[in-house]
Amino acid sequence: MSILVTGCAGYIGSHTCVELLNAGNEIIVVDNLMNSKKEALNRISEITGKSFPFYQVDLLNEQELEKVFIENEIDAVIHFAGLKAVGESVRLPLRYYHNNITGTINLLNTMKKYNVNRIVFSSSATVYGMPQKVPISEHFPLKALNPYGRTKLMIEEILRDLYQSDQNWSITLLRYFNPIGAHESRMIGEDPNGIPNNLMPFITQVAVGKLPELSVFGNHYPTADGTGVRDYIHVVDLAKGHLKALEKIDTSNGVESFNLGTGKGYSVLEMIEAFEKAAGIPIPYRIAESRAGDAAICFADPMKAKQELGWAAEKDLHQMCEDSWRWQSKNPNGYEESNPHLSKSGDFFYAKK
Numbered sequence: 001m002s003i004l005v006t007g008c009a010g011y012i013g014s015h016t017c018v019e020l021l022n023a024g025n026e027i028i029v030v031d032n033l034m035n036s037k038k039e040a041l042n043r044i045s046e047i048t049g050k051s052f053p054f055y056q057v058d059l060l061n062e063q064e065l066e067k068v069f070i071e072n073e074i075d076a077v078i079h080f081a082g083l084k085a086v087g088e089s090v091r092l093p094l095r096y097y098h099n100n101i102t103g104t105i106n107l108l109n110t111m112k113k114y115n116v117n118r119i120v121f122s123s124s125a126t127v128y129g130m131p132q133k134v135p136i137s138e139h140f141p142l143k144a145l146n147p148y149g150r151t152k153l154m155i156e157e158i159l160r161d162l163y164q165s166d167q168n169w170s171i172t173l174l175r176y177f178n179p180i181g182a183h184e185s186r187m188i189g190e191d192p193n194g195i196p197n198n199l200m201p202f203i204t205q206v207a208v209g210k211l212p213e214l215s216v217f218g219n220h221y222p223t224a225d226g227t228g229v230r231d232y233i234h235v236v237d238l239a240k241g242h243l244k245a246l247e248k249i250d251t252s253n254g255v256e257s258f259n260l261g262t263g264k265g266y267s268v269l270e271m272i273e274a275f276e277k278a279a280g281i282p283i284p285y286r287i288a289e290s291r292a293g294d295a296a297i298c299f300a301d302p303m304k305a306k307q308e309l310g311w312a313a314e315k316d317l318h319q320m321c322e323d324s325w326r327w328q329s330k331n332p333n334g335y336e337e338s339n340p341h342l343s344k345s346g347d348f349f350y351a352k353k
């Protein structure tokens with residue numbers, strides 16, 4: 001298949017591009033690089049030995065986006081592009097609504113114009129708000145608690161309305177739980193700007209000496225050790241879920257949501273312990289105030305994805321921690337400083353103007 005990937009240079013997009021290429025698909029990729037580096041694209045080419053056209057295009061620019069559809073045959077779209085920081089979305093709601101929602105509407109309008117009606121959308125477990133019970137199934141009530149979450153929920157609703165209006169569309173909403181880990185080659189991984197918001201990149205930056213200690217946000221939750229419990233999933237497992245979703249939208253129309261999680265929950269203290277074991281490095285931490293808006297426990301019921309997509313996560317917590325550490329230790333400054341042992345000079349992808 002020939003797949004347009006938006007947000008290709010980001011954390012999940014880059015891992016998915018590798019899996020798409022390794023499975024023999026063609027990719028056409030788009031990113032405005034507002035939260036990622038071009039070097040990620042070199043690394044994708046290096047891992048796979050394949051090249052692909054890259055358009056440095058902002059989805060807010062519909063004319064530039066249209067060029068991508070004019071110049072390429074596209075069978076389906078995987079739509080990762082979006083802003084994702086919860087705290088920032090509270091401070092800058094208009095930026096989030098404009099980027100995520102207007103960007104998506106531009107993409108859908110352009111798809112419609114060029115008769116491309118298959119899309120896999122990056123949704124999030126955040127659409128379940130504060131879950132009343134676990135494990136969380138797809139039919140649970142939906143409620144977002146912050147502007148970022150509302151962009152995900154609104155886009156899900158826009159996509160449902162689109163299908164209602166035209167049943168030729170084939171739409172998959174993938175609700176990711178907590179992606180961590182990195183590609184086993186240690187050439188691509190998560191490279192957050194500034195101080196990480198999420199647990200695993202914070203832990204790896206403490207381990208590599210960039211940050212002094214981890215703050216554990218609260219230890220009075222109703223969990224076994226009092227710290228928050230989440231469903232961490234290896235980013236490569238997550239990436240593979242997109243290939244299964246593509247198979248589904250290739251053969252049936254409709255709009256369907258799927259949880260992509262492991263179905264297992266780990267606490268913050270269990271995560272620290274698992275990381276220390278995998279990396280052989282102690283992680284200094286202190287107990288801090290709980291973070292506003294955090295749920296105590298959140299983990300998926302992943303059965304629908306297993307039954308209907310034939311997908312299940314395979315990698316365990318040890319592998320997730322090991323791969324997170326292998327990436328961070330080989331790339332202490334992320335993609336910023338090109339490691340000559342990891343990336344040869346020159347662009348392996350080709351940039352389109």
Ligand code: NAD
Pocket residue numbers: 006007008009010011012013030031032033034035036057058059060079080081082083084099103122123124125176177178179
């Ligand atoms: P990321 O920030 O690493 O990647 C997103 C990419 O989209 C970046 O490369 C960014 O430059 C690009 N982008 C943003 N706005 C754009 C625009 N207007 N035009 C073109 N490119 C644009 O994020 P990620 O972790 O890879 O997440 C990918 C998707 O998955 C996002 O939609 C995110 O909301 C969703 N998601 C992520 C997580 C997570 O924990 N990482 C969990 C659930 C859902």
Ligand code: WQD
Pocket residue numbers: 084086123124125126177178179197198199200202214215216217218227228229230268291294
């Ligand atoms: C995990 C656990 C924290 C950092 C977020 C988004 C969600 C989705 C995934 C995009 C919690 C604790 C964290 C730290 C800590 N993203 N923690 N110290 O909050 O489950 O989900 O990312 O869709 O929308 O909200 O992930 O990694 O931030 O936190 O103690 O420095 O680690 O309290 O229990 P979260 P997280």
